[in-house]
Structures are given as structure tokens and as C-alpha cells.
Amino acid sequence: MTHAFFTLRRRSAVLAGLAALVTLASGAAQAQAYPNKPIRLLVGYSAGGGVDAMARLLAPRLSAILGQQIVVENRAGAAGLIAGDAAARATPDGYTLMLGDSSLLIAQYLQPRMSFDPVKSFTPVAGLFTLPLVIVTGNDFPAKTPKEFVALLKANPGKYSYATSGVGTVHHLGFEMLKGQTGAYVVHIPYRGAAQIASDVMGKQVPIGVVSATLAIAQAKAGKLRAIAIMNPVKLAGGEDIAPLADALPGFDAAPRLYLLAPAGTPAAIVERLSEATRSVMAAPDMAQAAALQGAVPAFMAAGPLAADIPRESAQWGKVVREQKITAD
Template structure:
């Protein structure tokens, strides 16, 4: 009986397994070495908003601290326009090597449910690196509005559908969708009036031109302390520095939370070892003793979240905003 001859280039199962394991180990070693050498040139941190705004201020707070820890300069690069979508497009198209990052915010996740076309997918086009801050929002009302607590406010809106109007900094912002979420949970109707920002909203709330506004914590607290309007509720369960007496809306609507979040994103496909190094760097930045005090001046609250949990949280948040938009029948033109 003739013994079958093996092909000169064939290998046994054990040899194939050993080769596969060796290749995997080599890949891990290569990625680790790459991460250890990273960075060896400046890193760009893209911001989708103009210099001087809240998101830009947070980028300029963390960038020099990242530079110190990484040993290479982290440069803030403002790519303004389209509510952050221009910066998002530039980041999504960049090489996935860790040298182009973006300080993104929740508006990216909202935009995909309102825009007819987008050049990138806010969930699939990025690798989340770390969550860094939240920017709490406060519902402010004219002093003549009878409600003084979150529970009284919700009851007032439920008892008077269509009587009141509210102002936000624009369609598709967390300010807007957060209040629409409130309307849905309360089962009432309130007219939305889009403004350009808090600098226009606050004077109109004080004068009674519009009875309700949704603004940043910084804009709300300063005027409330002066007695010019009432800071009625914070829209996520948090104690605000300087505004500890402002109750959360969740006191009246259990579980309610609507807050813009800031997180650092890298292009999809960025090596895990580099993402881990960047995430750990940001963890150290956010642990600095003075970071909370400085952030509070811009109405921000440190909220570090590592890459793994952030990835799942972004998917969840995107789905939640999509649900609000569908249920409230919101369109980009509203």
C-alpha cells in the first residue's frame, strides 16, 4: 500500500496553529512597540466651534496638559461650521494613527437623525477615546412664572398645554431635544422658539418676552443670583458649583437626564494600544486637583469615561436622541 505523499509546502494542524499564534504575538508586540513610540510628532485636536466658546475653552484646558504628559504638543485646531460637522468630517477622513483627534459633543449624535445626508457616521466613523466633560443645562423662567420647583413646573405645563413657549440656542441642540424630551414625558405641548444663544435668550426671559429658556449653567446662575430670573431646574442629576440649590428635573420626572457631553474621538481603525495610551493620558488630566474649579468657570463638570464604556454609551445616547426626534416629530426646519 502506497503512503500518500504530502505536498512539499503543506503543514500540519499543529504547525499551522503554532504559526497563527506566532503571528498574533508578533502583531501584539508590534502594536505595543508602536504605542510606546507614540507620539513622536504633534497631535491635532479638532474643535468644531469657534475660539472662545465653551467647547473650545475645554479643548484649550486639556490640550496643554496632554502635551506635558505625552511629551509632544497637542494643538487645538478650530474647524468651525455646520454645528461641528466640518470638524467631524475632517476627523473621520484622517489617518487612523492617533495624530488627529476631535473634541466631539452630543450634537454629532443628534445631527445624524436630522440631516438628510452626512459624509460620516457619528457612531461608526470614529473610535471613542475618552469622555471628558458634561455641560449641564438649566431651565430658567421669568420671575412671574408661578412655578418654583421642578414638580410645580411640570404640573404647570401639563395643566396649560400650548400656553407657554420656551427658547433654546437652536434646532437640534441638546437644549432643544432635552426640553422636547420633557414635553414627551410630561405629556404636554410647549412652543419652541429657536434663538442664536444664551446672550439673546437671557434678556428676553428676564423681560418676559419669552417665559422659559434653556441655557448653560454659567448663564443661568449669574442672573439667578442677581434676582433677574429664576433658575428652576438643572436638566441632569448633578450639583452645580455655585448653584447647589438648583434642583434636578429628575425630582419631578424620575430618571430624566439631558446634558451635552464632550468626548475625545479618533478616526475609526486607530490601533487599540494608541487609544488606550490616549485614554489613560486623559484620565490623568481629568484627575488634576484644579480641573473641576477651572471647568466650572465655563459651566462644565469633569466626567471622565474610558474608551470601552464610552463606546457603548455613545450608541445608547444616539438611539435615545433618535427616539425623541421620532416621537416629537422634529425636523431640521423646526
Template sequence: MKFLHRPIRRRWLAALALASTLAPSVTWAQPDYPSRPIRLLVGYSAGGGVDGAARLLANQLSQQLGQPVVVENRAGATGQIAADAVAKAAPDGYTLLVGESALMIARALQPAQSVDPLTAFTPVAGLFVAPLVIISSGDFPARTPAELVRELKKNPGKLSYATSGVGTVHHMGFEMLKQETNTFALHVPYRGASQIVPDVISGQVQLGVVSVTAAAAQAKTGRVRALALMSRAPVAGAENIRPLADAVPGFNVEPRLFMLAPAGTPAAITARLSAAIKTALEQPETARGALAQGLPISFLNPQQAQQAMKEEGTHWLRVVRERKMTPEGR
């Protein structure tokens, strides 16, 4: 510093002070976000509960943000294909994931082969809970949770059940049912409800685990029977479906849906998205759509969403270890 001439030194110090004053605005300002369409990735096929929730939210979110929010299905590997794509995307708020509890299950079951949801993503918001239902064809002998357990006990190894993939909450929930009741049924993984329901109707698999959305729509036609709700809390629009807890006291399994951005997404973008999601979920149209799909709204801010994900990760790791579960469910 002592080598600078005094006039030059004064100009240099003034420029430095100006730069220091402007630095925060340069660092934190986000130029007109969003200024182009946003992609919302879903790790399951169209027609299932996660897809329905994403599309319901996307319609309202696009209105709040003033840009199209486009749902993109990348089914496979229990949501890991979509999760990996979002984890590797630029952290600019234009590629997001509707993730759910299966991300935490995958980490507990296969830590070396799955995306770590607690480090790969920036939580934006909690969205919905997604109750699950065990369905059968219309001519299956059981009509209640107790009769379902009876049929499982009567037919060890003779029944099969379909879910949207290994390591999903659907899969883990049924495996927990098997352990609680000391029964056995063969797991048949599918890509989503749109493939499960036709095979349950035809009898190719006797049972399926699907969202309330998929179950209620088909149950109204009489083509499938909604046997048991996996969660304890009643679901609006599906009050006639009895909980498994009627036959297996204390049983309660229910996925939660989150909006996630790539790790490193700026706090200003996360805050903008979270506020827009909260407003979108508060709209009457969203409430009506959620009711029609059997999706209780459960908004969480970024900090609450992060805490909920940590708690779910701890819960599922404990379940996997205590019950000695494997990716194959044995």
C-alpha cells in the same frame, strides 16, 4: 524556491527571518508621538459648556503630552461641521474632537445627513457629563420647575426657547418636556450660549437651555434666572437649582462629552492619549476647574467610551421613534 542556489537561499531565508522578527516593532512603534501641536476641534461657539470643557482639558493635557493642545471652534450644524472635519482628518492623533451626545441624536434624526459616530471615529475617552439648565430673564413669572410648567400651560404657542441648535441634547430635552407636559413653545436655534444669554436677558426669547456654567455665572448677577436642571442628580456649585423631575417625575436629560479621533487611529496613539487624559482629569486643577464650571468628571477608557456611545445611540433612536420626533421638533 528550488531554483535558488543554496548559499543565496540561505541568505534569503535569514533575511526573511530577520524581517519577521522586526515587523511587529515597525508596525506598532509610534515615533515620538506627539512631536507637534494637537488640534482639539469643538463644534460650538466659545463660551458654552462644550467649549469650556475642551479648554479646561486642553490646558492640562498639553502638560501631560509635552505639546500645545489648541482648541479650535468650528460652530454650526449642531456640531456636524467639526465632526466632519475630524472624521476626514489624517488618523495620526493630531486632530481630535470633543464630541458629545448630539452626535448620536443627529444620527437618529438625520441618518443620511450626519456623520456616523460609531464608524467615523475611534473613541479615546469619556470626559465629563454636562448638566443643562433652563433659564429665563429676571422678570419671567416662574421661579421653580412647577411654575415653569404652569407658564407653558398658560401660554400655548406664546413662549419661545433658545438652544445651541437643532438636534442638540438641549433641543431634544425641551421637546421631551413639551411632550411630557402637553405644552408648546417655539424653538429658536442659536450657535451657542454666548448668543443665547443676551437675547434671554433682553426678552427676545423668553427661555433658553444652556450649560450649568453659563447659567450659574449669569444667575449670580441677577440678569437671568436658573429655573430648572434637566438632570436628576444635584450638581456641585448649583445645588440651589431644582431638577425638572420635581415637576415632571422621572425626567432626566444630560449630555456626555467624549474625546474622539478619526477612525483608523493606531491603538498605540489612542492608548497614549487616553492615559494622558486620565492623568489630566485626576489633577487638582482640573477638579477645581470642573467644579467651577459645573462639569462632573466622568472618565471612560476607549472600550467604555465606545460602549457608552452605542448605548446612547440606541437610547436616542428609541426616543426619536417613540415620540415621532423630527429635526424641526414637531
């Protein structure tokens, strides 16, 4: 009986091993055949916007390496959640991808009835870009550097307000992170979009704004407003003189990030193929310059490290939402 038991166990182990080999062989075969038809790249925002621009920068370059067309498909609405739902429900075969961004990770803390989990519903493929944000003020604002800015806010609770493009954006949560780290009390004024913020800062309707790096650099160079601090520690093409907020708050890092995502369950061999193709695209000599024109900074991250980093970023935003008692209302 004992001999029969161990014989059975050996047979089970052999069968399991054979099954694993078949699975590996199948995955390798899939990767070799992939892709053999066009790939959809879902974008959760309207054509012509910043995220869409990055998708259209990426798609033809990725197409050239993969040998198949990458079709950008805009599924605008609900701050990217409509596209996220479609991507999460898609067949996990590598033919539907999504250009995800940090707002998906934030949304889960403000929209508890989401139809998908922004961490568990996707397989990370590659980190792509950051979209740096800059804190701007009028030219007569009584602070010129990040350290002066932080000291002024701490010394004058409730005196100042700041404008962002809406509740739950990285612009909003990034500034709330600043408040949490300093204990400063600054009133948030949410706008429906970013277009009016710079004008209102220049017109002194609001003293502080959080805007894209592209907008901040253009207006600062024109002498219309002051770019106080960049919210993540990078050097901006054309804005090298803008100091990082980390000068006053060591380690401070808040900026929207863009990722390439696939539906959960996409075969590892296909994910690796896509990740390596994306690595080649992001390493191209002209990529940094092309991205800078759109206010973006290349920030490639391979699939494995990204899979570990997305939960970290998600937890970071969740902490800000809880500690600052932020709600969607």
C-alpha cells in the same frame, strides 16, 4: 489524506498565532514610541466658544503628560460636522483627535446626508465633561420647583413657549424629552444663539428658556430670573440650590457631553495610552474648579465604557427625534 489535512490545519493555526503575536508586538511598539510629534485636536466650533474653551483647558494638561504639543485646530461650521468629517478622514495613527460632543450624535437623525457616521467613524478615547443646562423663567413665573413646573405645563397645554439656541441642539431635544415624558404641549422658539434668550426671558418676550448653567447661575444670583431646574442630576459649583429636573421626572438626564475621539481604526494600544493620560488630567485636583469656571463638570469615562455608552446616547436622541417628529426645517 486525513493526516495531511490536520497537519495543514495545525500549520494554519500556528501561522495565525504568530501573526497575532506580531500584531500585538507591533501595537505595543507603536504605543511605546507614541507620541513622537505634535498631535492635532480638532474642534468644530469657533475660538472663544464653550467647546473651544474646554479644548484649551484640556490641551496643555494632556501635552504635559504625553510630552508632545497638542495643537487645537478650529474647524468651525455646520454644527461641528466640518471638523467631524476631517477627523473621520484622518489617518488613524493617534496624531489627529477630535473634541466631539453630543450634537454629532443628534445630527445623524436630522442630516441624513452626512459624510460620516458619528458612531462608526470614530474610536472613542475618553469621556471628558458634561455642560449642564438649566431651565429658566421670569421671577413672576407661577412655578418655583421642578414638580410645580411640570405640573403647570401639563395643566396648561399650549399656553407656554420655550426658547433654545436652535433646532437639534441638546437644549432643544432635552426639553422635547421632557415633553415626551409628561405629555405636555409647549411651543418651541428656536433662536440663532443663546445670548438673546436670557434677555427675552427677563423681558417677558418668552416665558421659558434653556441656557447654560453659567448664564443661569449669574442671572439668578443677580435676581434677574429664576433658575427652575437643572436638566441633568449634578451639583453645580455656585448653583447648589438649583434642583434637578429628576426631582419631578426620576432618571431624567439631558446635557451636552464632550468626548475625546480618534478616527476609527486607531490602534488599541494608542487609544489606551491616550485614555490613561486623559484619566490623569481629569483627576487633577484643580480640574473641577477650572471646568466650573467654564460651566462644565468633569465626567471622565474610559475608552471601553465610552464605546458602549455612545451608541446608547445616540439611540436616546434618535428616539426623541422620532417620537417628537423633529425635523431640521
